Structures are given as structure tokens and as C-alpha cells.
Amino acid sequence: MSYDFRTQRLHVDAPLAAGASIEADRTQANYLLNVLRMGEGAAILLFNGRDGEWLGRIAEAGRKRCVIAVEERTRPQPEPSGLHYLFAPLKQARLDYMVQKAVEMGAGRLRPVLTRHTQVSRVNLERMRANAVEAAEQCGILSIPAVDAPVPLERSLGDWESGRRLILCDEGAPVADPVEALRAVPPGPLAVLIGPEGGFSKEERTALLRQPFVTAVSLGPRILRADTAAVAALALVQAVLGDWKG
Numbered sequence: 001m002s003y004d005f006r007t008q009r010l011h012v013d014a015p016l017a018a019g020a021s022i023e024a025d026r027t028q029a030n031y032l033l034n035v036l037r038m039g040e041g042a043a044i045l046l047f048n049g050r051d052g053e054w055l056g057r058i059a060e061a062g063r064k065r066c067v068i069a070v071e072e073r074t075r076p077q078p079e080p081s082g083l084h085y086l087f088a089p090l091k092q093a094r095l096d097y098m099v100q101k102a103v104e105m106g107a108g109r110l111r112p113v114l115t116r117h118t119q120v121s122r123v124n125l126e127r128m129r130a131n132a133v134e135a136a137e138q139c140g141i142l143s144i145p146a147v148d149a150p151v152p153l154e155r156s157l158g159d160w161e162s163g164r165r166l167i168l169c170d171e172g173a174p175v176a177d178p179v180e181a182l183r184a185v186p187p188g189p190l191a192v193l194i195g196p197e198g199g200f201s202k203e204e205r206t207a208l209l210r211q212p213f214v215t216a217v218s219l220g221p222r223i224l225r226a227d228t229a230a231v232a233a234l235a236l237v238q239a240v241l242g243d244w245k246g
């Protein structure tokens with residue numbers, strides 16, 4: 001692996017540059033000092049989603065105050081991932097999980113879509129963004145994926161960005177080799193779509209399958225839970241068409 005994934009990471013909003021001094025917020029200070037019991041001199045890798053990854057050291061460790069001195073940049077800011085992940089929002093705990101896994105799997109933009117059988121109508125965007133940051137911290141991902149507000153599926157399709165292919169994970173598709181199906185996708189920007197616990201409605205499936213930009217894939221002979229399907233689909237896409245190819 002080409003980067004240090006052992007050192008504790010911290011996402012901050014402040015600009016990062018050599019010699020900068022960053023004050024951790026109260027939650028972060030408590031976590032670093034009281035949970036992780038880090039003290040002065042301890043190393044931390046900082047990122048803000050814009051300036052790359054920087055090595056910092058705790059310069060001040062008060063009871064509730066933690067100031068980090070920024071020393072040097074350890075990794076440049078990479079290009080953000082262009083992979084869009086569209087999904088019907090799930091109930092809270094599974095949505096937390098699915099958002100974190102989509103970020104770990106390299107999604108660059110999270111796009112909740114409302115479908116006929118979607119079981120939730122409102123999503124907590126702040127919570128989704130916090131989950132995206134947490135996954136980035138844990139996996140050393142330096143770009144924080146964008147998290148969109150939910151839109152109806154029809155509107156996503158109606159406003160579809162030209163040139164982007166949509167990989168539809170269709171639980172109604174006949175079982176067929178998904179690797180072969182993905183190999184037939186022309187190079188270019190991609191999106192993956194996972195439906196709700198209740199699956200796609202007949203009308204939605206018809207509307208999706210007639211779109212010229214859609215490639216339907218089967219994820220095998222078993223019906224997967226939506227959050228399982230998310231990881232399976234993103235693994236396939238990254239392995240066949242994405243950044244797992246090295």
C-alpha cells in the first residue's frame with residue numbers, strides 16, 4: 001500500500017500548510033486526548049479534502065483543548081473519484097453502513113434517489129456527510145465525496161448527464177455474467193444504481209431499461225440486501241472498469 005494507514009487521521013476544515021496551527025474541535029479533542037489518550041508530540045495525519053494529506057503533531061494537549069502543529073505534506077490532493085453512486089435511501093443504521101461502504105469502495109458522489117418502494121422519504125444529509133468523512137478518515141481517502149439531496153428517480157433519468165453510463169443492478173435481470181456485461185460498457189464516466197429493500201417497481205424497471213445510457217447487470221442468483229448489493233456492485237465495477245485495475 002502506498003500510504004500510511006496506521007497513523008491516526010483527522011479531517012479538518014481549516015486550510016493546511018507547513019507551520020499552520022490547527023485547533024481540533026471539542027469532539028475531536030476529546031477523542032484524540034481522552035479516548036486515544038494521545039499526548040504532545042503524537043503524530044496525526046490531517047486532510048481537508050482540498051490540500052492533500054499533511055503530517056501534524058500535537059503541540060498542545062490541554063484537558064479539552066488540542067492544538068496540532070502542521071509540519072509537512074505527505075500526499076498530494078488526488079483527483080476526486082468520478083464514480084457516481086445512486087441508491088434508494090435505507091433506514092438509518094443500514095444507510096449509515098451503505099454510505100460508509102460506498103465511500104470506501106471509491107464512490108466520488110453519493111446520489112440518493114427516491115423510488116416507488118423507497119421506505120424513507122427524508123434523509124439526514126448532515127449524518128450522511130459525517131459518515132462519508134468518517135469512512136474517508138478510516139481509509140485514508142483524501143477527497144470527501146459530494147452528498148446530494150434526494151431526488152425522484154425519474155428526475156435523475158430525465159436530467160441524465162450525457163456521456164455517463166448507468167450500471168443498473170437489476171434484481172429482475174436473468175442471471176448472466178456481470179463481468180462480461182461490464183466489459184461491454186464503453187470507457188467513460190460511470191454511475192451505479194441500487195434499488196430499495198422493496199426492489200424496483202415494474203414501471204421503474206421498464207423506464208430504466210429503455211434508457212440508452214443504462215447497462216443492466218445481475219448480481220447473481222440470490223436476492224441481496226441493498227447494502228450487500230452496494231458493496232458487491234461497486235467491487236465488480238471497480239475491478240472490471242475502475243481503479244482496482246491499478
Ligand code: SAH
Nearest residue numbers: 169170171194195197198199219223224229
Ligand atoms: N424485492 C427484493 C429486492 C430488494 S434488493 C427485496 O425486497 O429484498 C435491493 C436492490 O439490491 C435491488 O433493487 C437491486 O438494485 C440490488 N440487488 C439485489 N439483489 C440483486 C441481484 N441478484 N441482481 C441485481 N441486483 C440486485
